[in-house]
Amino acid sequence: MDPMLTPAGLRAVPELSYLTAINVARYRAIMKFIYMEYQRLKYWLRPEEIYEGVQAWGVLEGYTQEQCLSDLESLKAWGNLASRHDGGRALSVEEYMRKKSQYLLTPYAIEIERMLEALEKVKGYGGSLETTYFDTITACIHEIRLSAMEFETGEALRNWEKLYEAFKTMHENAADFIASIHSIQAEEMMATEGFLALKDNLVNYLQHFVKGLQNGAYKIEGQLQRIGDGLRDAYLEKVLADELGKPRLEEGKSPDELRVELQQGWDNLKRWFIGDEQELSELTLLERATKEAIAKVVRSAVRLQERRRGGMSRRNDLESLGRKFAQLDSLEEAHKLAAYVFGLFPSRHLQGLDERGTERTDASTWDEMPNVRLIRTRSRKRSNRSSAEPMRNYAAKRESYREQLLQQLEEERAFVEQMRELGKVRISDMPLLKSKERMRLLQWIGRCTATASKAFITADGYRISLVIPGDEAEEDAILRSEDGNLMMRNYTIEVAGGEAAHG
Structure with a gap:
């Protein structure tokens, strides 16, 4: 089932306020420095260290230490930083009582900085179509079917993390890659002459993925269908027990929340490969999208080749062909040469009921009476009628048809x-x-x-x-x-x- 939406999930996010504040450059510089120190395993920082680190970059002109202290307090008020009193180096009571703090990134701020770091690296959709993830998923599900009831402590969680990480990475990479083919940059690139050199490799890459999808993914679909509800629930309970067995220093999710999250993850996995009664599986949609991408690449290459051929002069070829026709001695040979060079001329297909005189299968078409069909002109020019036409009388035709019917x-x-x-x-x-x-x-x-x-x-x-x-x-x-x-x-x-x- 889908996770419940609570009022807490709709709250404002003050931790993002520093990204749109007036002094955004100062806040971004402070948060960037503290995050880089966090990655170096240095967590609590004094204001002096933060100020010196920001000043070393030379991106803020006229920035003072008082402004840095004010910015740190603003970031603390928004929930991006936590602070504690720093009195360990005080040499007197007055110095100890003077307000001095150390600052630490909050969990929200760490995730925000990670997101910003990832956004800076985005140059397009990226993604890839890798079939190795299917092998990992197949191995994990096969292990569940054979040994789920015999997992030792920690093995179920290890299996689940490996399984879901491969599934999530495969899905995100495939979705990003298919989206990149339909992006504006890809459309522009497919219209250039240089695309012809990449066409074969790209088509082979997509075809290889489709083959791997058909060979590996449908095996996963069959194995998932063999896992009943009882085995699934027992496996997820073992995963839940391993997750709850981890030592935690902070308050985490409740067992019921973790159980719902695991059930939702399994449902996502099963819906992706098998689908449900309302809609097709994501596996089927991905295969269809990949085949459409192959067709799009081929169409773009064909258009480029036709455009390239359209600019070529055929004068020499036509002159050589004309000389060959001039050297022929008979009309029959000219007809044969024309058939080889030009092929059949465009034909017209006329639909209607053929009035055959016999049902014999060995009767030749040329022995049948011709069926006359009146063909209307396709010209858009209206003919100038000199006089009005009289109303047509079909009485004789109706009488003839009546006698024939009688x-x-x-x-x-x-x-x-x-x-x-x-x-x-x-x-x-x-x-x-x-x-x-x-x-x-x-x-x-x-x-x-x-x-x-x-x-x-x-x-x-x-x-x-x-x-x-x-x-x-x-x-x-x-x-x-x-x-x-x-x-x-x-x-x-x-x-x-x-x-x-x-x-």
């Missing part, structure tokens, strides 16, 4: 009546059929097999049913028609009823 219905009724007179008839006993009758019979068989009752009723009330032969039935039959013979199963077809039956 003729088709009459032929269908005649065939249905013919089949009704035959009663139950098998395919092997069918008479010689016309081409249209054969097509209509196959349509009937298709409609019957598509229903559970293996039957259907026509618009005129005829009931057409089909009996499918069993596996032990005789061999397949041949349906004979004017345009050829069709071998098929020996169905039994029955036509019954009609308009009289419903009357």
